[in-house]
Amino acid sequence: MSSFFRLNYDQKNEFANYRVTVMGLGQFGGGIGVARFLAEQGADVTVTDMKPESELIDSVRQLDGLGIRFVLGGHDMRDFTDAHMLVVSPAVPRESEYVKAARRAGARLNTEIGLFVERCPARICGITGSNGKSTTVSMLAAILERSGTRFWAGGNIGGSLLAELPEMDHHDIVVLELSSFQLEWLEELEYSPDIACILNILPNHLDRHGTFENYIKAKSAILTRQKTDDSVILVRDDPETRNLSDRARGKIIWVSARENIHGIILDDGAIMKKEWKNAETLFDADILRVPGSHNIVNAMAASACAIELGVDMAAMRDGLASFSGIPHRLEWVGEKEGVSFYNDSKATTPEAALAGITSFDSTVFPILGGYDKKTPFTKMAEELAGKLSWAALIGETAPHIAEELQKAGISSEHFDSLEAAFSACVSRAESGSVVLLSPGCASYGMFPNYEARGDVFRALVENFVQSGT
Numbered sequence: 001m002s003s004f005f006r007l008n009y010d011q012k013n014e015f016a017n018y019r020v021t022v023m024g025l026g027q028f029g030g031g032i033g034v035a036r037f038l039a040e041q042g043a044d045v046t047v048t049d050m051k052p053e054s055e056l057i058d059s060v061r062q063l064d065g066l067g068i069r070f071v072l073g074g075h076d077m078r079d080f081t082d083a084h085m086l087v088v089s090p091a092v093p094r095e096s097e098y099v100k101a102a103r104r105a106g107a108r109l110n111t112e113i114g115l116f117v118e119r120c121p122a123r124i125c126g127i128t129g130s131n132g133k134s135t136t137v138s139m140l141a142a143i144l145e146r147s148g149t150r151f152w153a154g155g156n157i158g159g160s161l162l163a164e165l166p167e168m169d170h171h172d173i174v175v176l177e178l179s180s181f182q183l184e185w186l187e188e189l190e191y192s193p194d195i196a197c198i199l200n201i202l203p204n205h206l207d208r209h210g211t212f213e214n215y216i217k218a219k220s221a222i223l224t225r226q227k228t229d230d231s232v233i234l235v236r237d238d239p240e241t242r243n244l245s246d247r248a249r250g251k252i253i254w255v256s257a258r259e260n261i262h263g264i265i266l267d268d269g270a271i272m273k274k275e276w277k278n279a280e281t282l283f284d285a286d287i288l289r290v291p292g293s294h295n296i297v298n299a300m301a302a303s304a305c306a307i308e309l310g311v312d313m314a315a316m317r318d319g320l321a322s323f324s325g326i327p328h329r330l331e332w333v334g335e336k337e338g339v340s341f342y343n344d345s346k347a348t349t350p351e352a353a354l355a356g357i358t359s360f361d362s363t364v365f366p367i368l369g370g371y372d373k374k375t376p377f378t379k380m381a382e383e384l385a386g387k388l389s390w391a392a393l394i395g396e397t398a399p400h401i402a403e404e405l406q407k408a409g410i411s412s413e414h415f416d417s418l419e420a421a422f423s424a425c426v427s428r429a430e431s432g433s434v435v436l437l438s439p440g441c442a443s444y445g446m447f448p449n450y451e452a453r454g455d456v457f458r459a460l461v462e463n464f465v466q467s468g469t
Helices: 030-040 053-061 097-104 111-119 133-147 160-167 180-189 212-224 240-245 293-308 313-322 350-357 376-384 398-409 417-427 449-464
Strands: 019-023 044-049 069-073 084-090 108-110 123-128 151-155 173-177 195-198 231-235 251-256 265-268 272-276 278-284 331-336 339-343 364-368 390-391 411-414 436-437
Touching: 019 053, 030 044, 030 111, 030 160, 030 390, 044 251, 044 272, 053 069, 053 293, 084 097, 084 265, 097 108, 111 160, 111 180, 123 133, 123 293, 133 173, 133 293, 180 212, 195 212, 231 240, 231 293, 240 390, 251 293, 265 293, 272 293, 278 313, 278 398, 293 313, 293 376, 331 449, 339 449, 350 364, 350 376, 364 417, 376 398, 390 398, 390 417, 398 411, 417 449
Parallel strands: 019 044, 019 084, 044 069, 084 108, 123 173, 123 195, 151 173, 195 231, 231 251, 251 265, 339 436, 364 390, 364 436, 390 411
Antiparallel strands: 265 272, 272 278, 331 339
């Protein structure tokens, strides 16, 4: 790992007399967690965010009494040039003028997840991918829970694990969901986890990374700093993930639902572990409670991680059989007059929306669209040809999606709000069909995050189910 170091965390007041600027407070726990951690370690903490206090009031309240200074609604350059350390939100690009100024002034740069991995004594399994990483992390957590192993799950899935450091030791396991933004910053620390898992790499966040090549580079950071005795799980069915095998330093464990290879494979509905001439059945795919062939692959990847972590097969089967999904990911919300409603608001890429729509054998009336991340919708539309007849579209990507759907022979209609799109879907749906929120886009512009978008959809469904009409 070159210059990367890891501490057994037993230090108190580690950052005493440090001037630290935390750039990006946010609402999902990372900024809150790192600000609290640093303040409790004796640092002189300034938290700065472009959003005004009115939008961050709940986050600010969670830091009451810690002596933290807040600069909200804009940044003051002095907070960057006078800091000993700058802790940035992963969403902040490295090209930011404030980040550049801090570098020139000699500030140490880090992130919440970077501070954590530097101090974490436990074995770390990092999972990334354009789609499916939250589900795979949650599947692995369900397996570890059944195994009786002491573990923590965190990272991009939400919250901060910094406060848990004093409880961790080298016998424990940490499972981290890692986004391209987080990995881009972890590359600066020359860090990769002990066990790395890449599910897929598809065009995403090109508004941030600029090119698909830059996005691939950010994702590949999860394995490029591994040691020779580390492990990487790669889904062979995804071309870009398969191509990263050349960059692996440690042991490669392949996962494939299509090929008969050495690794974790799918054979006539059974998930097998194949090594040379030996093949062992791990579990049958029909034990899974979450729909879709993509979730079979997620379960296979979670199993591969579990095997590397030394978990027995009974815990693996029990954990996967108990897993019923995560909020906002193909989440069943309700049913009325034979029409089922599913919230897949976490589907923020075209590929995720495609996986959601094709998870059902029934007729699907999907709601697509949202913020434009400059990702193409051509392949999604082509794959839906003959499988989808109509879609409701929302957000700034609606015209782009409509154009691609039309080429594929699929009708669509653009609506000004999620409420209007929902009503249109309900009016078309018949018994046995599915109304699905699976936007294939980020939520910004219409909603602050995908959770808020999913919550609105849930409320629409609940009101409809409870109504007399």
